[in-house]
Amino acid sequence: MPGDRRPTLSDVAARAGVSKSLVSLVMRDEPGAGPETRRRVLDAAAELGYQPDSRARLLRSGRSRLLGVVFGIQHAFHADLVTDLYTAARETGYELALSAVTPHRAEPEAITGLLQDRCEALILLGPQSPVASLARLAERLPVVAVARGVRSPAIDVVRNADADGLRRAVDHLVELGHRRIAHIDGGRAPGAADRRSGYRDAMRRHALGEGEGEWRGEGERRGQAERRGEGNPRGEGTRGGRGRRGGGDGIRIVRGGLTEEDGAAAARALLEDLPTAITVFNDRCATGVLDVLAREGLKVPGDVSVVGYDDSHLARLAHVDLTTIAQDTAMMSRLAVGRAVARVEGEPVQQREQVVAPHLVVRGTTGPVRAGRPRPRSRR
Amino acid sequence: MPGDRRPTLSDVAARAGVSKSLVSLVMRDEPGAGPETRRRVLDAAAELGYQPDSRARLLRSGRSRLLGVVFGIQHAFHADLVTDLYTAARETGYELALSAVTPHRAEPEAITGLLQDRCEALILLGPQSPVASLARLAERLPVVAVARGVRSPAIDVVRNADADGLRRAVDHLVELGHRRIAHIDGGRAPGAADRRSGYRDAMRRHALGEGEGEWRGEGERRGQAERRGEGNPRGEGTRGGRGRRGGGDGIRIVRGGLTEEDGAAAARALLEDLPTAITVFNDRCATGVLDVLAREGLKVPGDVSVVGYDDSHLARLAHVDLTTIAQDTAMMSRLAVGRAVARVEGEPVQQREQVVAPHLVVRGTTGPVRAGRPRPRSRR
DNA sequence: TTGAAAGCGCTAACAT
DNA sequence: ATGTTAGCGCTTTCAA
Numbered sequence: 186m187p188g189d190r191r192p193t194l195s196d197v198a199a200r201a202g203v204s205k206s207l208v209s210l211v212m213r214d215e216p217g218a219g220p221e222t223r224r225r226v227l228d229a230a231a232e233l234g235y236q237p238d239s240r241a242r243l244l245r246s247g248r249s250r251l252l253g254v255v256f257g258i259q260h261a262f263h264a265d266l267v268t269d270l271y272t273a274a275r276e277t278g279y280e281l282a283l284s285a286v287t288p289h290r291a292e293p294e295a296i297t298g299l300l301q302d303r304c305e306a307l308i309l310l311g312p313q314s315p316v317a318s319l320a321r322l323a324e325r326l327p328v329v330a331v332a333r334g335v336r337s338p339a340i341d342v343v344r345n346a347d348a349d350g351l352r353r354a355v356d357h358l359v360e361l362g363h364r365r366i367a368h369i370d371g372g373r374a375p376g377a378a379d380r381r382s383g384y385r386d387a388m389r390r391h392a393l394g395e396g397e398g399e400w401r402g403e404g405e406r407r408g409q410a411e412r413r414g415e416g417n418p419r420g421e422g423t424r425g426g427r428g429r430r431g432g433g434d435g436i437r438i439v440r441g442g443l444t445e446e447d448g449a450a451a452a453r454a455l456l457e458d459l460p461t462a463i464t465v466f467n468d469r470c471a472t473g474v475l476d477v478l479a480r481e482g483l484k485v486p487g488d489v490s491v492v493g494y495d496d497s498h499l500a501r502l503a504h505v506d507l508t509t510i511a512q513d514t515a516m517m518s519r520l521a522v523g524r525a526v527a528r529v530e531g532e533p534v535q536q537r538e539q540v541v542a543p544h545l546v547v548r549g550t551t552g553p554v555r556a557g558r559p560r561p562r563s564r565r
Numbered sequence: 566m567p568g569d570r571r572p573t574l575s576d577v578a579a580r581a582g583v584s585k586s587l588v589s590l591v592m593r594d595e596p597g598a599g600p601e602t603r604r605r606v607l608d609a610a611a612e613l614g615y616q617p618d619s620r621a622r623l624l625r626s627g628r629s630r631l632l633g634v635v636f637g638i639q640h641a642f643h644a645d646l647v648t649d650l651y652t653a654a655r656e657t658g659y660e661l662a663l664s665a666v667t668p669h670r671a672e673p674e675a676i677t678g679l680l681q682d683r684c685e686a687l688i689l690l691g692p693q694s695p696v697a698s699l700a701r702l703a704e705r706l707p708v709v710a711v712a713r714g715v716r717s718p719a720i721d722v723v724r725n726a727d728a729d730g731l732r733r734a735v736d737h738l739v740e741l742g743h744r745r746i747a748h749i750d751g752g753r754a755p756g757a758a759d760r761r762s763g764y765r766d767a768m769r770r771h772a773l774g775e776g777e778g779e780w781r782g783e784g785e786r787r788g789q790a791e792r793r794g795e796g797n798p799r800g801e802g803t804r805g806g807r808g809r810r811g812g813g814d815g816i817r818i819v820r821g822g823l824t825e826e827d828g829a830a831a832a833r834a835l836l837e838d839l840p841t842a843i844t845v846f847n848d849r850c851a852t853g854v855l856d857v858l859a860r861e862g863l864k865v866p867g868d869v870s871v872v873g874y875d876d877s878h879l880a881r882l883a884h885v886d887l888t889t890i891a892q893d894t895a896m897m898s899r900l901a902v903g904r905a906v907a908r909v910e911g912e913p914v915q916q917r918e919q920v921v922a923p924h925l926v927v928r929g930t931t932g933p934v935r936a937g938r939p940r941p942r943s944r945r
Numbered sequence: 946t947t948g949a950a951a952g953c954g955c956t957a958a959c960a961t
Numbered sequence: 962a963t964g965t966t967a968g969c970g971c972t973t974t975c976a977a
Contacts, residue, residue, distance in 0.1 A: 191683075191705075193969095193970055193971085194970060194971060194972095195970080195971095203947075203948085204947065204948045204949075205948085205949095205970090205971080205972090206947075206948060206949085206972080206973085207946085207947065207948080209971070209972060209973090210947095210972095213972090217946070217947085218946070218947085219946060219947085222946080222947085234705065236677075236680050236681055237681060237970090237971080238624070238681070238683055238969090238970055238971070239681040239682055239683070240620040240621075240623055240624050240629070240682070240683060240969095240970080240971090241620075241624050241953090241969070241970035241971040241972090242970075242971055242972070243620055243953095243971090244618070244620050244621050244624055244953050244954065244955085244969090244970080244971070244972095245952075245953050245970075245971045245972045245973075246953080246971080246972055246973080247953065247972090249620070258644045258647055258648060259641075259644055259648075259878065261639075264638045264639055267638055267665060267667070268638060268639075268665075268667040268668060268669065268670075271665070271667055271669065271670050272669050272670075280678070282662075283663040283664070283665060284663070285647060285648075285651070285663060287647070287648040287651055288648060289648065289651065289652050290648075290651050290652075297616075298660070300616050301616055301617060301618070301619040302619055302620070303571075303618055303619070303620060325571075325614065444882070445879075445882050445884060445885070446882045446883050446884055449882075449883065449884035450883075473882075473884055475856075476855075476856070476859065476884055476885075477884065479856065479859040479860050480859050482862060498639065499825075502824065502825050502826045502829075502853075503826050503829065504825060504826055504829035504853055504856055504857065505825070505856075573953095573954055573955085574954060574955060574956095575954080575955095583963075583964085584963065584964045584965075585954090585955080585956090585964090585965095586956080586957090586963075586964065586965080587962085587963060587964080589955070589956060589957090590956095590963095593956090597962070597963085598962070598963080599962055599963085602962080602963080617954090617955080618953090618954055618955070620953095620954080620955090621953070621954035621955040621956090621969090622954075622955055622956075623955090623969095624953095624954080624955075624956095624969050624970065624971085625954075625955045625956045625957080625968080625969050626955080626956055626957080626969080627956090627969065946977105947976105947977080948975100948976085948977075949974105949975085949976080949977095950973100950974085950975085950976100951972105951973085951974080951975100952968105952971100952972095952973090952974105953970105953971090953972090953973100954969105955968100955969090956967105956968095956969090957966100957967090957968095957969105958965100958966085958967085959964100959965080959966080959967100960963100960964075960965065960966090961962100961963080961964070961965090
């Protein structure tokens, strides 16, 4: 019952009739113990239900072999990354210490916890802290930012080529014959600026770039500041912008966001003058778009094609079956863990930033462009 | 830079010109140090960027003040719980240690990690392990199971009154005039059996209970075994059952599951003979139902009313706006943490099982029953 | 191959 | 109010 003291190394040693040192060796699978001794020790440990105390172990050895991971508990994409991070870490002999960012637990708090646990490096998923404070953090221990480009020489970055991803989405749609292609963006979310420019570049490359209009309902101009992605990417300023176009092809960017709701709002804004294809900031947002389209009685991909981003679980669901741009989370996780370990072990490092190529996953929401204008069946 | 040794208590003591004990006291905010000393120590600590080493601290004090939390990283509902668990823990002076279950990291592994961290109690969200192994675990330390009823005297349980929840859903629909009410269940997921019986009971109480038919496509009969909720609740046996009814009111249960996909499949099965209202195992599954209904051109709640379960983020999204049964995650989290702490501190405990009442949250997917039969616009 | 002893950074008990 | 000492459970010398 919970009340007996837990067995320690000494208990095992006593029971096996050997010294603590031997038990220590055996438990860590180090060479230096005879086979017979090894067996006796293992038996004793099993009988006592001995579990090594990681705290004492790490205290003494001076290192924790712990990689701290900060993630947003509400982010499906972070969940995918964490899953792969566990796998990647297992191969390196380091353990993961998880610390969640929640609506009531901000990033600094999540980080502090990990520092007290003496993590040897930090892997931050989509970090929201200002670059300056991340840089300060990096003075204390290696910091790897994943899925957000951080412009600081002190911080390693693993991200996917966002611009490239959107280029692939547009290329795919153009191949299918689409010319009226809109983009629902991610506002100030990490990666959103790059995805916007990827969309813009691709449109121009296909000679669909003329006639770009205002895209923010508030009439606010896009500035440099937003490229830095500072501030909270969620929950503010995501009201759907009004896409104003007089017809013809052209770049058309509507303010979206990270959530289903953002996507739904943006989709409603597009209904006035529907394009034949929509590229969306991420899968979650695309789900909201699909939902609105369905309620309007529009066929996907018959009337409108939709491309998401992330290849999250959502996209793979049979009834969603979303064509999307996949981020290679397994690769990104391996790189993040690898880099963290390299820094901890003082290995030389080439490039501070590692960019992973995304790839297109064609599913059921994209198809050839149709003749004639789709009409929404009704307004909700 | 990462390379200088981190400052220790002794460093701070030396810098402040006092003993380690004083620093220790000050850092823990314990009484016993003069105000002047306190200030000097705090300054020194700040200048050095000192962070206490939780491992050493806990090693020495003989306890970890750590509550281990095992959660499924893909479960949105678990994310809500973890969010609230952090909040609840903060008030008790205990810290949370998170350990995720992923597709490549099973529950036993997640638990082992926490044991090595010397957690003083374990809070398991929707544990999947067999009761026997949970009971064995409970011999070593207090174990609290959340959101799954575990029938073992050794384990504390915090769950919501699932049957009651479904009763509320049915009552609500009946008040709106519905009589043809179906239930899409959660298969063998934790809580699914209770929700089924809640649905059944409520239907009978409203004299809508006659005429229950087969509900599993496989022709399999419901047995006692499934009530125990053993085995993997995900991914198997979730093919949509065929609801066979000849018209008239009655109990109608269709096999669903936990995911959007399960809901979509079940909804398609219902299309043949559409009820006026559907109660669904959970919000995620209900989302799949809504999706299929929208694609069929059916109005919600005009043609069909839908009630979910969980009041997860999904349900709250403006464009989903799902009427649902809310589990009080804040309360459940408080109870779970409270119980874990009580066990750790040896306080006497009344009931092993704490059941939280769910409540109805009326949103936009339920409305008065309509005259006439809805017709699906088309088959997908 | 094995064992004895020191000490990781901290807290608790006991001085002063 | 402050300092001294011992020792948590383990790993790491170092010696046998």
